[in-house]
Amino acid sequence: MSQSLAGIPAAPGIAVGPVYLLRWEVPEVRYRIITDEQIPREMARLHEAIERAKARLNQVRERAERHAGADEAAIFDVQASMLEDRELVGAAEAYIHQNLGAEKAFDLVMLDWRRHFAGASAPMLRERVGDLTDLHIRVLSILLGLPDHDPVDLPKGSGAILVTHDLTPSLTVQLDREAIVGIATDAGTRTSHVAILARSLGLPAVVGLRDITSRLEGGERLILDGSAGLIVVDPSNEEVEEYRDRALREIQEQDELRTLAHVEAVSVDGVRITIRANVDLPDEAEAAANSGAEGVGLMRTEFLVVGRATMPDEDEQYRAYRRVVEAFEGRPVVIRTFDIGGDKLPVGGFPTEANPFLGWRAIRMCLDQPEIFKTQLRALLRAAVHGDVRIMLPLIVTRDEVQQARTLLNEAVEELARRGAEFRADVALGVMVETPAAALSADTLARDVSFFSIGTNDLEQYTPAVDRGNANLAARFTALHPAVLQLIRRTVDVANEYGLDVAVCGEMASQPLMAFALLGLGVRNLSVSPRGVPLMKRIVRAVRIDEAAKAALAALDAPTAALAEMELRRVLSAALAQSAPVRDGLLGGG
Numbered sequence: 001m002s003q004s005l006a007g008i009p010a011a012p013g014i015a016v017g018p019v020y021l022l023r024w025e026v027p028e029v030r031y032r033i034i035t036d037e038q039i040p041r042e043m044a045r046l047h048e049a050i051e052r053a054k055a056r057l058n059q060v061r062e063r064a065e066r067h068a069g070a071d072e073a074a075i076f077d078v079q080a081s082m083l084e085d086r087e088l089v090g091a092a093e094a095y096i097h098q099n100l101g102a103e104k105a106f107d108l109v110m111l112d113w114r115r116h117f118a119g120a121s122a123p124m125l126r127e128r129v130g131d132l133t134d135l136h137i138r139v140l141s142i143l144l145g146l147p148d149h150d151p152v153d154l155p156k157g158s159g160a161i162l163v164t165h166d167l168t169p170s171l172t173v174q175l176d177r178e179a180i181v182g183i184a185t186d187a188g189t190r191t192s193h194v195a196i197l198a199r200s201l202g203l204p205a206v207v208g209l210r211d212i213t214s215r216l217e218g219g220e221r222l223i224l225d226g227s228a229g230l231i232v233v234d235p236s237n238e239e240v241e242e243y244r245d246r247a248l249r250e251i252q253e254q255d256e257l258r259t260l261a262h263v264e265a266v267s268v269d270g271v272r273i274t275i276r277a278n279v280d281l282p283d284e285a286e287a288a289a290n291s292g293a294e295g296v297g298l299m300r301t302e303f304l305v306v307g308r309a310t311m312p313d314e315d316e317q318y319r320a321y322r323r324v325v326e327a328f329e330g331r332p333v334v335i336r337t338f339d340i341g342g343d344k345l346p347v348g349g350f351p352t353e354a355n356p357f358l359g360w361r362a363i364r365m366c367l368d369q370p371e372i373f374k375t376q377l378r379a380l381l382r383a384a385v386h387g388d389v390r391i392m393l394p395l396i397v398t399r400d401e402v403q404q405a406r407t408l409l410n411e412a413v414e415e416l417a418r419r420g421a422e423f424r425a426d427v428a429l430g431v432m433v434e435t436p437a438a439a440l441s442a443d444t445l446a447r448d449v450s451f452f453s454i455g456t457n458d459l460e461q462y463t464p465a466v467d468r469g470n471a472n473l474a475a476r477f478t479a480l481h482p483a484v485l486q487l488i489r490r491t492v493d494v495a496n497e498y499g500l501d502v503a504v505c506g507e508m509a510s511q512p513l514m515a516f517a518l519l520g521l522g523v524r525n526l527s528v529s530p531r532g533v534p535l536m537k538r539i540v541r542a543v544r545i546d547e548a549a550k551a552a553l554a555a556l557d558a559p560t561a562a563l564a565e566m567e568l569r570r571v572l573s574a575a576l577a578q579s580a581p582v583r584d585g586l587l588g589g590g
């Protein structure tokens with residue numbers, strides 16, 4: 001009998017394949033007291049495990065280098081060199097001398113080191129926590145005789161569905177699109193970075209399944225429906241057929257929508273809407289440009305850093321930004337400065353701060369690390385020579401932050417000028433409005449910037465205090481909370497008053513019902529996943545903005561998100577029913 005598990009739809013598409021279960025968690029280790037006579041043997045076990053881990057890292061690095069590149073694979077060299085650290089190995093030896101078994105000795109040292117690194121103030125040191133966690137898991141697995149596997153072990157064409165607790169950076173760089181056809185995780189929500197990355201890679205994904213890793217053994221056949229957020233374990237042949245048909249229909253729908261890629265997004269009552277794409281990886285640039293997007297509304301640059309041993313230097317960043325800018329041939333490309341920290345600092349699932357979402361992240365970290373920030377700004381100013389680059393600052397909460405960023409931008413200009421580099425100095429600077437503080441001080445911020453982009457993923461988490469990555473809170477995470485709608489409305493009004501561009505680049509813009517609400521709130525510029533560009537054009541061409549405005553007003557007045565949704569759904573369904581062929585599911589779950 002098949003069994004269905006419901007999670008959160010994170011990346012669309014349907015995959016059928018065997019489970020590749022990856023348990024990448026620090027195993028439990030019990031205290032084992034040894035006699036003095038056993039000390040030499042435990043010492044030998046420790047050293048042998050470390051040597052085996054190093055050999056394994058070498059193997060993993062070689063394979064990751066082949067399909068992810070040398071820079072990305074360097075993370076494994078860093079990990080191997082950590083295992084050669086005399087202080088680290090010496091500390092484990094000392095515990096063995098105090099009559100502890102090798103696995104507990106290593107466990108205690110790693111816990112101590114991870115805690116120590118997590119408290120470091122330099123981001124590159126804190127980033128090493130992820131590597132220490134990986135080593136902790138790897139060496140203990142060897143010492144405890146647990147299966148030692150990595151995603152790179154999957155042969156190409158194996159068509160497997162990767163099932164794991166969460167994706168750590170070192171797992172991410174090993175992902176081979178030719179071996180894996182889908183991803184399912186215990187953790188995460190629609191807007192967590194696993195989900196965003198899966199969408200970028202075009203891999204169907206279901207996240208927030210809570211305990212799927214403990215329900216499966218590996219090897220079972222699965223259907224993964226990334227559009228509905230469903231997993232079917234051990235499906236019957238009929239069920240597989242049914243899903244294969246559905247997958248085919250989805251592909252046909254996509255093809256139909258693709259014919260809309262190059263039409264303009266104009267509403268029935270003649271309002272022109274700009275649809276841009278969110279680009280997370282430089283590799284996606286060409287496909288995004290062909291999707292019919294009128295530019296990039298958000299490029300998330302932190303994916304250049306995730307899983308890396310060192311920060312990318314100015315030239316490497318310049319090449320990455322230039323690739324995206326050139327793909328868009330003069331259309332606007334909004335590039336966001338590093339939004340590292342929170343859920344985005346690659347720390348291997350180990351929280352480095354008690355409250356990472358309220359912590360030292362994004363613009364806060366960049367302003368405190370001017371060399372990291374200015375390197376990025378110089379790369380952006382150089383890439384701007386090749387097109388229309390606009391620089392966007394994340395997580396702004398005060399005007400001071402914008403002014404300090406502007407000072408550093410001016411310094412970056414001077415540095416490039418002194419060097420005689422080719423660059424553009426007149427690059428537009430804008431901010432993300434993704435906190436209630438930014439939305440409520442929009443009129444102060446408006447004096448210093450050229451555009452706003454509303455980050456609804458964070459606005460939705462900071463306004464009602466609902467962690468966007470917590471699967472247990474997924475039902476409470478909604479953009480239709482009356483307070484969120486009011487903050488969006490306020491931001492749009494201020495932008496209009498000051499004559500600034502205002503876009504929405506959070507996931508809200510990619511969901512038809514939510515996008516309809518945004519149009520009604522006065523938003524005229526949406527940035528959506530590349531795959532969502534034709535769909536959004538289809539929606540815009542089916543609706544009247546005056547009706548959207550009325551529905552949004554009713555949603556704003558609604559006392560609850562559920563009532564707001566009902567009102568919006570009623571008006572949008574009616575509009576879609578009157579327009580060209582409507583397919584089931586266009587509205588999705590909202």
Ligand code: PEP
Pocket residue numbers: 191298300339434454455456457458459505506507
């Ligand atoms: C947002 O917060 O809405 C946003 C677009 O940024 P991110 O999802 O990267 O935090």
Ligand code: MG
Pocket residue numbers: 394434455457458
């Ligand atoms: Mg954000």
